Amino acid sequence: MNGPNRCIWLALVLSAMCCCGQASPPDPTVPPTDATVLSPAHQTGVVILVLEGARPDWTSQHIERGLAPNLAAMSDRGVSATSFRPVDPNLKGPFYVSLSTGAFPQTTGVVANTYHLPGQPLDRTTDYSLTLPESTEPIWRTAMRNGLVTATVLWPAADMNMPELRASYMIDVAQSEIKPNLHHIALEAVHEPPPDRTSYSIPQQAVLTIQDANGGHAAEFRILALDSLDDGVQQYDSLVLNSDAFAEQPTFLRLDKCAAVTVSPRLQSGAYLCFTASEGVSLTLYQSQVSYASAYPPEIAAGVRDLGIPPPSPDTDALRLGWITPEQFVEIAKVRAEWAMRAGLHIYRKYHPDLLLLTQSIIADCAAASPMIQIEKAAPIGEETAELSEHLALAYTVVDTHLEDLLSLVDLANSAVLVVSGETVTQVDTTIRVNAVLKSAKLLQVQGPDDQESVVLSRTRALAVGDGGASHIYVNLQGRQQAGTVSPEDYEQVLAQITEAFGAVKDDLGEGTFSRILAADQLSDLHLLSPNGGDIFVQAQPGYYLDDGLEYTRLTGPPTAITAGGYDASIPELQGIFIAIGDQLALRRTLPVVRAVDIAPTIAKIQRFSPALTCEGKAIEGIWR
Amino acid sequence: MLILPVLFLRPRSSADNVGLQVSRIALLIALVFASSAQLLACAREPRQTLRPAPTLVPVPNPSPTPRIRTPDSTACSIDFWHSLTGARQACLEDLVEAFERQNPHGIDVRLEYHQPLDTEITTALSAGTPPDLVLASCEQELRYAAAGVLLPLADYLTSSDWGLSKVEANDLWPFVTAPSCTPQGNENSTGVMFDIDVPLLLINRTLLASLGQEAAPQTWEQVRNLCNGARNKKAGTWGCVMSPDGDALANWALNLGGQLADPVTMEVVLDSPEMVAVLSLLHDFTDDGCAYCVDDPLAVREDFASGEILFAFATAIEMRGYSDRIAALGGFDWEVAPVPHLIDEATVHLRSSRLIIFRSSERQQLAAWLLVKWLLRLDSDVQWAQTTGAAAMHRSAPSTPEIAAYLGQHPWYNTVLDMLSYARPVPAVPHWHETSSLLAEAARAVCQQQMDPAGALAAADAQADALHTP
The missing domain is CATH 3.40.190.10 (Periplasmic binding protein-like II)
Structure with a gap:
């Protein structure tokens, strides 16, 4: 279906929804309580779709270009917001957890993607996904307490291994320990060419072994290399891959393209292979992380198998190292987005959840795919490169198609669909090595050979943990850290040293590179004051990437990432989008500001149950019909 | 804690000393209990919630074992x-x-x-x-x-x-x-x-001979004495190198007559007197200055293979690697022996x-x-x-x-x-993989003199309890 046709279809659906909705509008003035819970049969359904990385400026541009007709139609006919405020720092972990719980990072404790936990050695950090909060209830758990059926698909703040974070139905992508790899493969001539394959040069063969870093062989594939072009040049541009020893369907792979191969049939795990180069009798294959689908409860797992091998997140390291091209990176991102939406539609069709939480990461992925090498200086916010524009156009087109698929399934006469975004990013051009800053201020000492440096705790007074545009700096305080070196009397002085050291990091023009350098007692305004947070919190100006590696001595360097988030969440371009339609929701209304923490209580209000006590957001005013 | 090695002093084959040993063990356990009770109060409360192992849904009525039949002729x-x-x-x-x-x-x-x-x-x-x-x-x-x-x-x-x-x-x-x-x-x-x-004690026989000793040590006290004897700052020799490893430490504790889990409830016990005794050994060895700890087991192998370490702890499966590495670095006379044990009847786990x-x-x-x-x-x-x-x-x-x-x-x-x-x-212990990591973490803190044995184990035990709570 082309763009205009899709718009017509959506208009019809929305018109129907409007009429039905007007028949019996719920009274939004009645405060929801547990006692007002409707039976599931009469429950208003909610689908929330997160478009990771969808900045408001990008979204407006693509709507104007006609590349997102369904988003446009939703925005025109439903409720949208001029400003959707994520939490600070606007990173994946804090965003999803706060969106899910309606609580700020100061309450959830998820103050970054990676942070230091109290009571652990200073040099130990943890990923947010390993310490998801149990004390702040996510909206799907509150809904389940109220008798509703919920589902999450690839939702970062849900965890099927933790009962208190489970939804009724869950689909996720798990990873084997087999990491991405670049295989340089020497070919050997096939002495007895297979009669059913055409090749204009003597067919070649090789074996591809997929293994982990410890040398564990996970799978082997026999490769038959063919030259499919009758151009007089010996170049093998077509591969036929067969799993060793078992007669399975072969995988066909063309030069510059990617395809999935099965690593374990019973687990249905697999990897994506990209055929990246062919020179004479050698070829190069990029192999992605090996991944597989996981599902909860176990009885839905068999159905999830029908969705095929889930693609891993596209590999930014491989892109940075030149293992894959931006086009191949985008191709994997696209396949992953399609898999995620297929999974969402599958669970919606089959289990009819009252609340479904979905994500699409292709916009953020595509933003990360713009070739850094061609960017001498990061484009100012709002002035992206041609490469980025091209990738974003593809991403918005894909997302909008998926939105159409979703809207065609959801009964809008009895449901609401909320599209929001967070974790927005901008391109970076410079890395600031935050621990080099501390080293230069004699606050941090490391030892060990290159790339294996470790912190000398007994001589360290502070350590920075950071990702993207934000970093927490932890003081090695006596009585709090296991091997604390800073006495309580010296604490303020160390804070001052840190503040001075970061304030002294200037750009070429002598301007400061940090937009915020805040002591812990100043973090209340950002709702970021937490035991998990640093004694000092810094946020860089957009365009700077904060790297917490220990190995550096120079304070700045070339970028080690293409894009980054986590900057000041009040910057308009780095906020998110909010668009919603539903039988209870207003028509053609634009709200000034909606906050990420307001989403959970708004869902609660739509579905007529009380939000969790730990919820700090408020149901959105002015959204109701 | 200098008491423990003295308490372990007994000839391996002397039945006459059994009674004396039993009373020494009782004293040891009492002392360790007193020590751990004091230090328990100082132990930090773990704040991190460890991610539990994936869930496994029980099969309500597993089918009975089928009668074994001949496989049919098809492949x-x-x-x-x-x-x-x-x-x-x-x-x-x-x-x-x-x-x-x-x-x-x-x-x-x-x-x-x-x-x-x-x-x-x-x-x-x-x-x-x-x-x-x-x-x-x-x-x-x-x-x-x-x-x-x-x-x-x-x-x-x-x-x-x-x-x-x-x-x-x-x-x-x-x-x-x-x-x-x-x-x-x-x-x-x-x-x-x-x-x-099989857990093993590796011995550099060349260094052992230089201390006037021929036979492998059979008690922890002998190990400690030899460890101290081998330390020579000028020559750069050490008594012992260790990598805190949960399996090895558990083995030591079992050799002291301890248990890893309550046999009835199957609840893991990391702060048993025997385990405190084991970490006290680590503490004492490092405190003496004759031993040091490294994080990487390969570093243990590398250091022992250099010929400057008297003792190391490893397992049979690691021996091929040790053998090759020792030969590659010039070689010396070495052997393996059982890890010392407390009870008279020799045992290996x-x-x-x-x-x-x-x-x-x-x-x-x-x-x-x-x-x-x-x-x-x-x-x-x-x-x-x-x-x-x-x-x-x-x-x-x-x-x-x-x-x-x-x-x-x-x-x-x-x-x-x-x-x-x-x-x-080794007895089966639920969640041993995670529990073993907690034990290693406790040992590492003791090795680095960051925590005392009882305190470190009390903290580890509390975290282990959380793991085992359904």
Whole structure:
């Protein structure tokens, strides 16, 4: 279906929804309580779709270009917001957890993607996904307490291994320990060419072994290399891959393209292979992380198998190292987005959840795919490169198609669909090595050979943990850290040293590179004051990437990432989008500001149950019909 | 804490000292309890919530063990999952290929490496497509058996058609087929041992001789005295290098007569007096300045191979690597000995992988069992032992020409074989993998003088309790 046709279809659906909705509008003035819970049969359904990385400026541009007709139609006919405020720092972990719980990072404790936990050695950090909060209830758990059926698909703040974070139905992508790899493969001539394959040069063969870093062989594939072009040049541009020893369907792979191969049939795990180069009798294959689908409860797992091998997140390291091209990176991102939406539609069709939480990461992925090498200086916010524009156009087109698929399934006469975004990013051009800053201020000492440096705790007074545009700096305080070196009397002085050291990091023009350098007692305004947070919190100006590696001595360097988030969440371009339609929701209304923490209580209000006590957001005013 | 090594002072074979030892042990335990009670109050409360292991949904009514039937004439294939790497993976591949070639039933095997094995098994189980056979850990067998998804092996072991002959069964050490990893009260084993590892004390005999000592130490006190004697700052020699390792520490505690879990509740006990005694040993050795700790086990090997360390702790499976590295760095005279133990009767606690079969069709189960039986053959055992350094499963293994030749090249393996006559499996402990990490973490804190033994263990025990809370 082309763009205009899709718009017509959506208009019809929305018109129907409007009429039905007007028949019996719920009274939004009645405060929801547990006692007002409707039976599931009469429950208003909610689908929330997160478009990771969808900045408001990008979204407006693509709507104007006609590349997102369904988003446009939703925005025109439903409720949208001029400003959707994520939490600070606007990173994946804090965003999803706060969106899910309606609580700020100061309450959830998820103050970054990676942070230091109290009571652990200073040099130990943890990923947010390993310490998801149990004390702040996510909206799907509150809904389940109220008798509703919920589902999450690839939702970062849900965890099927933790009962208190489970939804009724869950689909996720798990990873084997087999990491991405670049295989340089020497070919050997096939002495007895297979009669059913055409090749204009003597067919070649090789074996591809997929293994982990410890040398564990996970799978082997026999490769038959063919030259499919009758151009007089010996170049093998077509591969036929067969799993060793078992007669399975072969995988066909063309030069510059990617395809999935099965690593374990019973687990249905697999990897994506990209055929990246062919020179004479050698070829190069990029192999992605090996991944597989996981599902909860176990009885839905068999159905999830029908969705095929889930693609891993596209590999930014491989892109940075030149293992894959931006086009191949985008191709994997696209396949992953399609898999995620297929999974969402599958669970919606089959289990009819009252609340479904979905994500699409292709916009953020595509933003990360713009070739850094061609960017001498990061484009100012709002002035992206041609490469980025091209990738974003593809991403918005894909997302909008998926939105159409979703809207065609959801009964809008009895449901609401909320599209929001967070974790927005901008391109970076410079890395600031935050621990080099501390080293230069004699606050941090490391030892060990290159790339294996470790912190000398007994001589360290502070350590920075950071990702993207934000970093927490932890003081090695006596009585709090296991091997604390800073006495309580010296604490303020160390804070001052840190503040001075970061304030002294200037750009070429002598301007400061940090937009915020805040002591812990100043973090209340950002709702970021937490035991998990640093004694000092810094946020860089957009365009700077904060790297917490220990190995550096120079304070700045070339970028080690293409894009980054986590900057000041009040910057308009780095906020998110909010668009919603539903039988209870207003028509053609634009709200000034909606906050990420307001989403959970708004869902609660739509579905007529009380939000969790730990919820700090408020149901959105002015959204109701 | 300087008391402990004195308390362990006793001749290994002197029965006259038993009474004295018992009273010393009682005193030791009382002292350690008092010490740990004091320090418990100072222990930090763990704040991090450790991620639990993947869930496994129990099978409500597992089907009874089916009658074993002859596999039909059509070929069948089985999936065999493991997490071995390197030479062990290559050897397993060789054994499996030989089985495929030689089994008369046309059984094909898809041998797959999986990491993380447990998570991937659980996922496949959820989807109803588990592997047929897995080389798993004891704790995994315990968990899967409790969920009722494993095949009890008693009928297969004793089947007149498909089981082990009496000669074969008698030749296997009893611990190989014993139900050591099944839930309490279940005497029908759901797995058999494979890839058996033995904890060892490595001794630099050249350095030992320079201290006027010939025999390997048998008590911790002797170890400590020699450790201190070997430390020479000028010569750069050390008494001992250690890498805090949960399995090794657990073994030491078992050798002191301790338990890793309450035998009734199966609740893990990390702060037992024996475990505090073990960490006190670590503390005392490092406090004396004759020993040091490193994080990486390979660093232990590298340092010991340099010839400047008197003692190191490792396992039989690591010995090939040690042997090669020592030779590569110039070589010296070295040997292995049992890790000191407290009770008079010598004992060694074995760790091993477990071959377990998931319930499926009778045909698949039998095919998987036939591969297990193949791996339990003397020939397979000898090949595995030669390649990996693992302890042989058969009593008759030393009399085979292959092992005799192996012993000629690797005299340390004699000690390993000798130890099997008084060996027993390490008791099954739920969540041992995570618990072992907590134990290692506690030991690391003690080694680095960041925490005292009782405090570190109290903190680890509290975190272990959280792991074991449903």
